[in-house]
Amino acid sequence: MAKLIIVDDEKSTREGLVQYIPWNSLGIDEVESAGSGPEALAAAARMRPDILLSDIRMPGMNGIEFATRLRLVLPDCKIIFLSGYADKEYLKSAIRLRAVHYLEKPINRPELIRAVRETVDALALERITAAESDAIIREKLALDLIREHTDPAGLAQQIKYAFGEPQPGGRYVASILRIDIQTDGAADIDRHGIDRNYREPIRRAIDEAFGSPLYRHIVGFIDNRHVVIHFCGIGITSRSLPPAALGRLKAMIEAAIGAEVDLFMGVGGSTDRISEVRASYEHAESALQRRFFTGPNQVAIYEEPAADTPPYPLDDSRLLPFISSLHAFDTDQALRHLVRLHDEIRLRPDLPVGRVRTFFYGMLLELDAFAAKHSVPLAEPNELAYARDAFFRLPDLAAIRSELLRRIEAALSRVQAKNNNGQHVYAIMQYIREHYHEDGLSINRMAEHLYLTPTYLCRIFKEKTGKTINRHITEVRIEKAKEYLKDGRVKLSDVSSRVGYQSANHFTKLFKKMTGLNPSEFKERQ
Known part of the structure; x- marks a missing residue:
């Protein structure tokens, strides 16, 4: 919306324009009028209009003189002149003053409405362009300040533009915001970066969440997951940022883009020298590493490592108790050892993240070797892609x-199932796990695959498990169906075919018989 002032020495003209032009529908939300140049200058100083609608010939200070003086105060004000005279000198003056329209009296109402609408549209476009230009300047500065070979002296004008004149006691703090955009039902590794269409709403959310009269800030998108935010204010420190700001920012971003996000903010040290902002940024990078140890939606402030911190070796010797518990088939002890290692390492954010990942991947390799020794695959065929790269992408x-x-x-239960039930029963269970989604899954096909008779298969399975093979197939399929129903990415109508049932009605009856709920009721309760 825009503000407009009408200047005309004829009272009837002024009042008629105020009353009979539909200003609000034209994008004008504030209209004032004045009967002379001096009166209009006083009103303009108070309301700071975006558009001037002025008569040219007025007693005392005419419209050209008034507009010339207004230009000194409001250089971007749009001018529409009204005149009953087509005087060349007036036209030349209007051109010099960059008037957007020159309308002759008596006023033609449709012509005036069209002129005002065009002027409001031009004003809106200029505002958008100015805002985009301002954002570009600020973002470029934010990124220039973190580059290795940037000369801060060469950025003096941009720094003054973004942060104002340097103030005694003024300090700078660099921070890095990590943004992970989640998709419905996505696993931990299925997190998206910042789409370019999201950048402007995210920038606005940052401006609102961290807006403060105590400091200024500028924002730059480093890549599709990380944003640098520089703060500048008198006496500002790394602990000056409001603790609740990150929670507000999370809610604002989620509302703006319509998706859940995880945030983490690393904050560097405070400095009074623009040349040391990059060092503050490097400290923010170190603080950002703590996300791996503490999880998302937190703020980490850089701290110098304590000199007396004892080393924490990440070597194979720490895996020996875990390996021993595997070979003793002691599931509880193996899990306790993993939890203990996790809890110890979580308290050591000084450890390199890459080494920690490699250490735990070594544990996974030991588990693989144990499973292979007992001829039990650790992953189902559709999980084989979840290998090293996927493990290293866990957040x-x-x-x-x-x-x-x-x-x-899973590994220990399968090994124990194999030992308890025997090789043939385990092979039947494994075949069902691999082929549950096939409509043609049958005892005859299983027997053919295992080189056994159907009668023997049914008898040995019943003896060892106390249930029939068909019952076990149904149980596996229903459990897999539950997994799909919990996953927001799978349509309800697709679940039955994904677990081997071509008839949705038959699937629904079985599901309700096994769970007490039909599939849609189960999905709603998740």
């Missing part, structure tokens, strides 16, 4: 702990 220590807990329990 934090808690996710690694959860993944290893799941795999340890």
Whole structure:
């Protein structure tokens, strides 16, 4: 919306324009009028209009003189002149003053409305362009300040533009914001970076969350996951940022882009020298590493490592108790050892993240070797892609702990099932796990694959497990169906075919019989 002032010495003209032009529908939300140049200058100083609608011939100070003086105060004000005279000198003056329209009296109402609408549109476009230009200047400065070979002296004008004149006691703090955008039902590794369409709403959310009269800030997008935010203010320190700001920012971003996000902010040290902002940024990078240890939606402030901190060796000797518990088939002890290692390492954010990942991947390799020794595959065929790269993409220590807990329990339970039930029963269970999604899964096909008779298969399975093979197939399929129903990415209508049932009605009846709920009721309760 825009503000407009009408200047005309004829009272009837002024009042008629104020009353009979639909200003609000034209994008004008504030209209004032004045009967002379001096009166208009006083009103303009108070309201600071975006558009001037002025008569040219007025007693005392005419419209050209008034507009010339207004230009000194409001150089960007749009001028529309009204005149009953097509005088060349007036036209030349209007051109010099960059008037956007020159309308002759008597006023043609549709012509005036069109002129005002065009002027409001031009004003809106200029504002958008100015805002974009301002954001570009500030973002370029934010990124220039963290580059290795940037000369801060060469950025003096941009720094003054962004932060104002240097003030006694003024200090700078660099921070890095990590943004992970989640998709519905996505696993820990399925996190998206910042789409370019999201950048402007995220920038606005940052401006609102961290807006303060105590300091200024500028924002720059480093890549599709990280944003640098520089703060400048008198006496500002790394602990000056409001603790609740990150929570507000999370809510604002989620509302703006319509998706859940995880945030983490690393904050560097405070400095009074623009030349040391890069060092503050490097400290923020170190603080950002703590996300791996503590998890998302927190603020980490850089601290110098304590000189007396004892070393924490990440070597194979720490895995020996875990390996021993595997070979003793002691699931509880293996899980306790993993949890203990996790809890110890979580308290050591000084450890290099890459080494920690490699250490826990070594635990996964030991688990693989144990499973292979007992001829039990650690992963199902559709999970084989979840290998080294996927493991190293897990976002934090808690996710690694959860993944290893799941795999340890699965490996030991399968080995124990094989030992308890015998080779043939285990082979039947394994075949069902691999082929549950096939409509043609049958006892005859299983028997053919295992080189055994169907009768023997049914008898030995019933003797060892106390249930029929068909019952076990149904149980596996229903459990897999539950997993799909919990996953927001799988449509309800697709679940039955994914677990081997071509008839959705038959699947629904079985699901309700096994769980007491139909599939849609189960999904709603998740």
